[in-house]
Amino acid sequence: MTLTEHLIARIQRAGPMTVADYMAECLLHPTLGYYTIRDPLGAAGDFTTAPEISQMFGELIGLSLAQTWLDQGAPTPFILAEAGPGRGTLMADVLRATRAVPGFHAALRLHLIEASPTLRAIQADTLAQYAPAWHDTVAGLPDGPLFFIANEFFDALPIRQFVREGSAWRERRIIASDGDLRFALTEPGPVSALDHRLQDTQDGDLVELCPAAPAIAADLGQRIAQHGGAALILDYGDWRSLGDTLQALHRHQHVDPLTSPGQCDLTSHVDFEALAVAAAPAKFTRLSTQGVFLERLGITGRAQALASKLSGPDLENLIAAHRRLTHPAEMGTLFKVLGLYPDGKTAPPGLEA
Numbered sequence: 001m002t003l004t005e006h007l008i009a010r011i012q013r014a015g016p017m018t019v020a021d022y023m024a025e026c027l028l029h030p031t032l033g034y035y036t037i038r039d040p041l042g043a044a045g046d047f048t049t050a051p052e053i054s055q056m057f058g059e060l061i062g063l064s065l066a067q068t069w070l071d072q073g074a075p076t077p078f079i080l081a082e083a084g085p086g087r088g089t090l091m092a093d094v095l096r097a098t099r100a101v102p103g104f105h106a107a108l109r110l111h112l113i114e115a116s117p118t119l120r121a122i123q124a125d126t127l128a129q130y131a132p133a134w135h136d137t138v139a140g141l142p143d144g145p146l147f148f149i150a151n152e153f154f155d156a157l158p159i160r161q162f163v164r165e166g167s168a169w170r171e172r173r174i175i176a177s178d179g180d181l182r183f184a185l186t187e188p189g190p191v192s193a194l195d196h197r198l199q200d201t202q203d204g205d206l207v208e209l210c211p212a213a214p215a216i217a218a219d220l221g222q223r224i225a226q227h228g229g230a231a232l233i234l235d236y237g238d239w240r241s242l243g244d245t246l247q248a249l250h251r252h253q254h255v256d257p258l259t260s261p262g263q264c265d266l267t268s269h270v271d272f273e274a275l276a277v278a279a280a281p282a283k284f285t286r287l288s289t290q291g292v293f294l295e296r297l298g299i300t301g302r303a304q305a306l307a308s309k310l311s312g313p314d315l316e317n318l319i320a321a322h323r324r325l326t327h328p329a330e331m332g333t334l335f336k337v338l339g340l341y342p343d344g345k346t347a348p349p350g351l352e353a
Contacts, residue, residue, distance in 0.1 A: 003032040003262035008176040016173035016184060019246065020158035020211060026261045027156065028115055034262050035116040048252070049152050050234070050290075050331065051090035054321035056306070058093025060297040060350070061232060065094070065147045066101045068230045068341070068348045075228055076107040078145040083113040083138060083216075084153035088126030094149070095130060109133075111141055113153075138216050146229035148220060148340075154275070155235050155267040157216075159208045161244065162191055164201050169194055172206070174258065181258040201242070208241045208268055214278035217340075221279030224340055230348050231282075231340040237270030238336065239287055245269035272338050285339035285351035291332025294325060297350040 001009075007025060011017055017025075027034045050057040069078065082091050091110070098104045110132040114120050120134055135141060161172040168188035175184045197207050220231050237245075248257040250264035257266060276284040288296075303322045307315055326332045339351040347353040 001032075003029060004181065006032065007174075007181060007261055008179070011174070011176045011181075016175045016186075018160050018171065018173055020160045022174050022261075023158035023266050026266055027158075029262065032262045034265060035119070049086060049090075050325055050335070051086065051093060051151065053324055054318070055093050055096075056299055056302050056321070057294070057325060058090040059097035059302065060294055060299055061090070061149060061151075061234075062094030062097040064232065064297055064349045065149070065230065066098045066104050068346075069104060069147060070101070071346050072145070072228050072230075072342075074103055074107065075145040076103065077109050078107055078147060078229065079111055079141060080108040081111040081113065081138075081141055081146060081148045083148070083150040084156065085112050085114055085123055086119060088112075088123040090149065090151055091123075092126055095127075108147075109142075109144075111135060113138055113140070138219050141223070143223070143227060145227050146220070146223045146231070148224075148229065148231040149234075150231070151234045152267075153235070154210070154213055154216075154233065154270045155237065156265075157210050157212045159210045159246065159268045161206055161208050161246065162194060164198075164203055164205045164207070166203065167198060169207075181261070183258070200240075205242065206244045208245060208271065210268070210271065210274070213271070214274050217275040217278040220340060221282035224279075225281040225342055228342055228345075230342075231279075232348060233270075233272075233275060233338045233340070234290060234293075234335060235270040236334045236336070237272055239271075240273045241269065241271035270336075272336060275338060279340050281343065282340045283343050283345075283347075283353070285341070285347045285353060288337045288351055289328075289333050290335035290337055291326040291328060293337040293350045294332075299326060 028036060085091055110130045112123055112132050113135050115136060162169040163185060165188040169191045170185040170188045172183055172185055174181055193209055194207060201207060245268045246257055248255045248264040248266050255264055272287050303318060307318055310318055324330045339348045341347055
């Protein structure tokens with residue numbers, strides 16, 4: 001049975017699906033889900049993330065966290081954790097860049113939040129010398145000072161979509177019609193979680209909610225406020241969600257989200273306001289663009305140092321990587337960075353309180 005056939009059978013049995021349920025099935029179905037059965041990254045996959053573009057990305061994130069660790073008195077031991085680590089490339093760069101920070105490696109305990117068996121196996125190979133422990137969710141992390149990274153993690157969490165009609169909302173759901181999947185709207189009704197959005201939207205506007213994201217942010221905020229540490233959340237999105245941002249990628253091309261369930265990556269833009277508000281009592285930084293964040297951390301100087309040893313195609317690739325990570329027309333503006341940190345402490349380097 002294909003995933004499309006499975007989804008149609010489910011809809012026929014239980015009725016129209018929320019977009020969130022559809023995303024969950026497409027991405028994490030035990031035998032047919034996108035992340036369950038493949039490595040989606042790189043030129044041979046469907047998308048490329050910042051750590052795969054250049055080592056500079058992970059190096060600078062690692063140094064930001066290491067300086068935050070020092071600023072907080074170098075707690076020992078501490079938890080170094082990443083949610084959605086991909087192939088382990090980002091964490092490998094973080095660990096290489098922090099090797100010379102006195103006491104950092106001796107104190108860290110590496111934990112990874114990963115749902116994909118395929119990617120867990122790759123991470124185990126990439127990070128074998130650091131003996132990582134894996135968890136299905138952030139809630140599974142042990143207590144203690146937490147230094148946390150989430151790069152393109154929140155964008156893959158399932159969302160629900162609502163279209164405003166007067167003072168009510170119609171939810172966008174997925175139905176089966178003549179063997180195909182298509183969108184439909186429910187009857188209008190109140191949605192308490194969107195009461196505050198009646199002030200900045202009008203009839204016909206589409207607003208997205210990610211049910212899991214605030215709960216994860218609240219967990220992170222409680223841990224950081226209680227035990228110390230920091231979180232760096234990097235993703236595409238903005239301070240507040242507005243409009244349909246659900247997208248599907250297949251072989252680096254945008255495709256219809258309903259045409260090939262389980263064969264393409266599904267994501268949406270992150271609502272950073274929802275994360276920041278939920279993270280109390282931890283403090284949150286001003287939302288920064290990725291380009292500004294990396295420039296504050298010295299990416300141009302790092303690129304120049306690397307460039308001094310390169311020539312030809314290698315040099316051209318480095319220049320292109322720097323541009324892609326930082327330029328406003330590339331990832332520099334679309335991607336944002338939010339930091340979480342304890343009240344009374346300084347914000348992670350690269351971000352402003």
